[in-house]
Amino acid sequence: MHVGGHGNANPNTTWLKSRGMWVSYILGMLILHLIILSVPLLSVAMAWTVTNLIHNLSHLIFLHSLKGAPWIPQDQGDCRSLTHWEQIDDGAQFTKTRKFLFAAPIVLFLLTCFYTKNDTSHFVVNLVSLVIVIVPKLPQLHEVRIFGINKY
Amino acid sequence: MGSYWLPTSINGFLGDIKDASLLHFVLEGFLVAWLIWFIFRKSYKSHHRHSLSKEEEDKIISEWTPEPLVKSTPQDHPALKPHVVTGKAGHYIDVDGKPCLNLATHNYLSFVDKPQVEECAIQSIRKYGVGSCGPRGFYGTVDVHLELEEKLAKFMGMEEACVYAYGFSTVASAIPAYAKRNDIIFVDEQVNFAIQKGLDASRSRICYFKHNDVEDLEKLMLEFEAEAGKNPRKAKVTRRFLVIEGIYMNTGKICPLPALLELAHRFKCRTILDENVSFGTLGETGRGVTEFYNINRADVDLIVGSMEWALGSIGGFCVGSSFIVEHQRLSGLGYCFSASLPPLLTSAAMASLEEIEKNPELITVLHKQCQLVHDALANLSEFGYSMSGDIQSPVKHLYLTNPPQDAEKHRSLLHSISQYCIKNGVAIIPASYLDHMEARPRTPSLRITVNVDLTPAEVEAASKVLQQASSEFSLS
Numbered sequence: 001m002h003v004g005g006h007g008n009a010n011p012n013t014t015w016l017k018s019r020g021m022w023v024s025y026i027l028g029m030l031i032l033h034l035i036i037l038s039v040p041l042l043s044v045a046m047a048w049t050v051t052n053l054i055h056n057l058s059h060l061i062f063l064h065s066l067k068g069a070p071w072i073p074q075d076q077g078d079c080r081s082l083t084h085w086e087q088i089d090d091g092a093q094f095t096k097t098r099k100f101l102f103a104a105p106i107v108l109f110l111l112t113c114f115y116t117k118n119d120t121s122h123f124v125v126n127l128v129s130l131v132i133v134i135v136p137k138l139p140q141l142h143e144v145r146i147f148g149i150n151k152y
Numbered sequence: 153m154g155s156y157w158l159p160t161s162i163n164g165f166l167g168d169i170k171d172a173s174l175l176h177f178v179l180e181g182f183l184v185a186w187l188i189w190f191i192f193r194k195s196y197k198s199h200h201r202h203s204l205s206k207e208e209e210d211k212i213i214s215e216w217t218p219e220p221l222v223k224s225t226p227q228d229h230p231a232l233k234p235h236v237v238t239g240k241a242g243h244y245i246d247v248d249g250k251p252c253l254n255l256a257t258h259n260y261l262s263f264v265d266k267p268q269v270e271e272c273a274i275q276s277i278r279k280y281g282v283g284s285c286g287p288r289g290f291y292g293t294v295d296v297h298l299e300l301e302e303k304l305a306k307f308m309g310m311e312e313a314c315v316y317a318y319g320f321s322t323v324a325s326a327i328p329a330y331a332k333r334n335d336i337i338f339v340d341e342q343v344n345f346a347i348q349k350g351l352d353a354s355r356s357r358i359c360y361f362k363h364n365d366v367e368d369l370e371k372l373m374l375e376f377e378a379e380a381g382k383n384p385r386k387a388k389v390t391r392r393f394l395v396i397e398g399i400y401m402n403t404g405k406i407c408p409l410p411a412l413l414e415l416a417h418r419f420k421c422r423t424i425l426d427e428n429v430s431f432g433t434l435g436e437t438g439r440g441v442t443e444f445y446n447i448n449r450a451d452v453d454l455i456v457g458s459m460e461w462a463l464g465s466i467g468g469f470c471v472g473s474s475f476i477v478e479h480q481r482l483s484g485l486g487y488c489f490s491a492s493l494p495p496l497l498t499s500a501a502m503a504s505l506e507e508i509e510k511n512p513e514l515i516t517v518l519h520k521q522c523q524l525v526h527d528a529l530a531n532l533s534e535f536g537y538s539m540s541g542d543i544q545s546p547v548k549h550l551y552l553t554n555p556p557q558d559a560e561k562h563r564s565l566l567h568s569i570s571q572y573c574i575k576n577g578v579a580i581i582p583a584s585y586l587d588h589m590e591a592r593p594r595t596p597s598l599r600i601t602v603n604v605d606l607t608p609a610e611v612e613a614a615s616k617v618l619q620q621a622s623s624e625f626s627l628s
Contacts, residue, residue: 072482072483074485076328076332076333076353076354076355077332077333077334077335077355078333080332080333080334080389081334089195090197091197092195092196092197093193093195093196093197094190094193094194094195094196095195096195098195099190099191102187102190103187103190103191106183106184106186106187107187109183110180110183110184113176113180118173118176120173123176127179148385151385151386152385152386152388152389
């Protein structure tokens, strides 16, 4: 796919911005959770932890691991070295999109803690997954590759 | 289970929280506070990634000198006395109403004024009108475009071809369609201006090797290899390209293709071969430098050709495997965002191509003429000229053996020689460069082009005129 209409060389910078995306995101999470909840073998606590883990895993993969764009952007490969999170709003920090995506795992974590009744083993697992997706979102770590992970 | 989403009683709610340890409280409280802090921060834009370093900044500032909007023009500036060319720029050209032997324009096979070609173009105007009225992807594709692409691909024996509307933009779009930032391009230092613009647009790292010097290229590639060895992970995502011309427009020399391809293969480079001069002129049947060296054309990743010189039309084309060429239909900027080649010029190019296919002897004749001109120009060495260009090349450059030291004087001397030649019935011009934009300084020269219709007498006459010019300007 070739992109670049409307003067936007790389749509990855903007498509998460729309409120419709946010609503879809929340609805998607809810449906995912309901599906997991309806699996008979899983307890309520387990269902919440699994939801949280899946959510954080997808953040890790799609926002913080995969680099570049799925289409052919017109930026002569500028985004080839950037993760999707780094491309959002052309790298501007503390934008609304970033705040939403920053809040999502934290709110989900708090909910999970509540519904797992603060069970220690659930808590540890969820906290670790939270840290993994929160750390790369920090403005201080913008375009920083700790220990050269995922550098090229 | 009571209610899943909400605790059934306040006790149940408190019970959960009461059970939580202090650590949980602190951590969750901290998270909430952090989130609130994050949400209320003002947004800011981080520094641009490709900002200039201090030295680069200083260099640009120190290099900048303000220029007047309009410079005063010296009274003897050539632009004040332009020549007027009337009629077709065929084998002979009318300069200021006087017919001159044309050794200036690129019309190697004389297709510019061939009646069959003209007839095809006229027929095409009757059928399609004059313009195509849109880019290829946006209502600008006419059946003749597809036909020409098919013919070109078949002629070159490759899977697919794509036609551009302008020869210059062909290679200038093809290079940045593949080479991106962080990639590396090895390129001959004498490549033409269109290639240089393509290199600029690619944003890649450019490594110039000495003209036609395979050893220098190998040295550069080895250096890169050593550098890559230090950081294999980076090297793994750095694509390497080799960009060369079949016959160099700027020197008239043929590239040592077999050796270059061997190196490209050894160092895993993708090769882009610009055949703007060599297409239709080199090889037994005009299929370019690959035929000249008898090389399997599939070994070259992408061949870029021009239809403006040998075919006497306008536009350019790329041929290669479908996988490679197809990519340009969506990322070749000159392909996507220019109106397509007017159908009449497409038909004209097709007619010329058919002519080449039908009469491969034409190429043999051209080779004879190249030889003829080559010998004639080589004999001028005692008159203060030195020639550059291979025997089979239809483009030759004449340099002055003892040029004036001052570059401006050098250029104006060549201009005077050219004026003298035109006055004496031979249209010869200096090669013009945008000197401040060229990657490497180019030596000023007279560029002679060979035409298939030249006769020995004409070549002799042209050589005479150059000899007279030599004594007129005391060159030797």
